[in-house]
Amino acid sequence: MNKPIETSRTAEEFLKGLWRENPVFVAVLGMCPVLAVTNTAINSLAMGLATLFVLIFSSLLVSTFRNVIPKQVRITAFIIIIATFVTVVDFALAALAPDIHKELGAFIALIVVNCLILGRQEAFASKNPIGLALADATGMGLGFVFALFCLGALREILGSGTLFNFPLFGEGFEPWVIMILPPGGFFTLGFLLLFINWLQNRRQKQQTASMN
Amino acid sequence: MNEQVPQPTPLDLEPEPSSFKLIFTLGLVGLLSGLILAGAYLYTLPIIEANKAAALQRAVYEVLPGCAEFQTLELRDGRLLPPPETEGSGEQSDPAPRIFAGFTADGQLIGFAIQAQQAGFQDQIVGIFGYRPEQQLIVGFEVLESKETPGLGDKIMKDPAFIANFSALAVEPLPKLVKKGEKAQPHQVEAITGATISSRAVVRLLENGLDQWREPIRNYLSTQNAKDE
Numbered sequence: 009m010n011k012p013i014e015t016s017r018t019a020e021e022f023l024k025g026l027w028r029e030n031p032v033f034v035a036v037l038g039m040c041p042v043l044a045v046t047n048t049a050i051n052s053l054a055m056g057l058a059t060l061f062v063l064i065f066s067s068l069l070v071s072t073f074r075n076v077i078p079k080q081v082r083i084t085a086f087i088i089i090i091a092t093f094v095t096v097v098d099f100a101l102a103a104l105a106p107d108i109h110k111e112l113g114a115f116i117a118l119i120v121v122n123c124l125i126l127g128r129q130e131a132f133a134s135k136n137p138i139g140l141a142l143a144d145a146t147g148m149g150l151g152f153v154f155a156l157f158c159l160g161a162l163r164e165i166l167g168s169g170t171l172f173n174f175p176l177f178g179e180g181f182e183p184w185v186i187m188i189l190p191p192g193g194f195f196t197l198g199f200l201l202l203f204i205n206w207l208q209n210r211r212q213k214q215q216t217a218s219m220n
Numbered sequence: 221m222n223e224q225v226p227q228p229t230p231l232d233l234e235p236e237p238s239s240f241k242l243i244f245t246l247g248l249v250g251l252l253s254g255l256i257l258a259g260a261y262l263y264t265l266p267i268i269e270a271n272k273a274a275a276l277q278r279a280v281y282e283v284l285p286g287c288a289e290f291q292t293l294e295l296r297d298g299r300l301l302p303p304p305e306t307e308g309s310g311e312q313s314d315p316a317p318r319i320f321a322g323f324t325a326d327g328q329l330i331g332f333a334i335q336a337q338q339a340g341f342q343d344q345i346v347g348i349f350g351y352r353p354e355q356q357l358i359v360g361f362e363v364l365e366s367k368e369t370p371g372l373g374d375k376i377m378k379d380p381a382f383i384a385n386f387s388a389l390a391v392e393p394l395p396k397l398v399k400k401g402e403k404a405q406p407h408q409v410e411a412i413t414g415a416t417i418s419s420r421a422v423v424r425l426l427e428n429g430l431d432q433w434r435e436p437i438r439n440y441l442s443t444q445n446a447k448d449e
């Protein structure tokens with residue numbers, strides 16, 4: 009009778025990151041890449057996937073060695089593990105996709121200090137078995153990819169009139185250049201957070217109304 | 221005795237691990253990380269180098285229309301010479317500045333691709349341009365590295381109208397920046413509206429390159445001609 013409970017727990021840990029505890033829209037973590045490199049859909053997707061990769065592999069290692077690493081040096085050990093995978097991503101992007109690597113620049117190296125990743129190690133991977141840690145990391149990572157892609161796509165559509173470099177509107181469209189500049193990141197994130205909070209408020213009201 | 225004794229955290233209950241264990245763990249983590257990094261570095265280094273070389277090579281053909289092959293030349297003691305053969309793959313301690321001489325398919329020298337840099341709006345702009353000494357013309361320009369503002373300054377690499385400035389730009393007198401729509405002379409460059417600083421940086425970059433290389437190129441050409449005769 010253990011099996012179904014285990015699977016549902018794993019599924020639960022996986023699903024929570026996608027929407028209910030989305031790292032960007034709900035927890036508002038990792039704002040530096042969220043604001044800085046979401047000026048095009050392709051950049052934000054690349055940044056999201058790089059973070060996903062680092063998160064999954066760091067969680068795997070941290071969870072594997074969770075009983076070996078003494079508590080006193082755990083943060084140091086986590087950071088070394090995270091930094092290792094970030095550097096691997098940095099090399100891999102430079103080798104496989106030099107154009108994207110050039111666009112993302114220093115923000116790849118800055119994944120090391122993304123508090124989403126260290127947060128998941130401290131709050132989850134260091135206390136849970138490998139399977140659950142993997143589910144949690146994948147869910148949270150995909151939630152991060154999804155959020156970054158939302159921002160990137162919106163900003164590219166409004167700011168350049170394109171999506172993945174395909175023009176969407178006719179010649180007459182005047183791009184809102186501000187959307188791909190830094191203020192556009194804040195505007196887009198603000199409006200998305202507003203929208204999501206409004207959605208959740210409405211749902212809560214409906215639930216309380218149906219309960220009465 | 222109703223005073224609450226502060227609850228000890230689990231960390232305090234456990235015996236403090238020995239310093240040796242702490243150092244050993246961190247050493248082990250560091251060692252593992254080093255192994256992974258060394259592996260990734262060794263594996264990706266040749267690909268990254270090849271990418272860079274390919275980007276540079278593509279840029280040379282781009283800025284020198286009609287170029288079929290090119291030769292690398294180094295500046296040493298004020299003279300342009302082919303790089304020494306012994307160099308191999310070992311890294312030079314102080315690589316000499318180099319330019320690229322472009323030739324047509326039948327071996328005619330058509331010009332030089334010159335790399336230069338200049339501080340832009342945010343960071344150094346590194347660019348490469350094609351220079352034809354016979355006609356005193358710049359025949360092409362491409363940005364290799366820049367961090368100019370997306371949407372404004374980065375038009376120096378994306379705006380076709382701005383790039384068209386460099387398809388036949390006279391260098392005598394030196395290139396000069398003018399407002400958009402005011403180009404009347406062959407040595408004038410039309411600026412990008414809203415990105416004057418980036419546009420000016422490009423013009424300065426051209427000047428830097430010309431300053432450094434015009435004299436060596438003149439010497440090189442005169443010695444080549446002397447050899448031919």
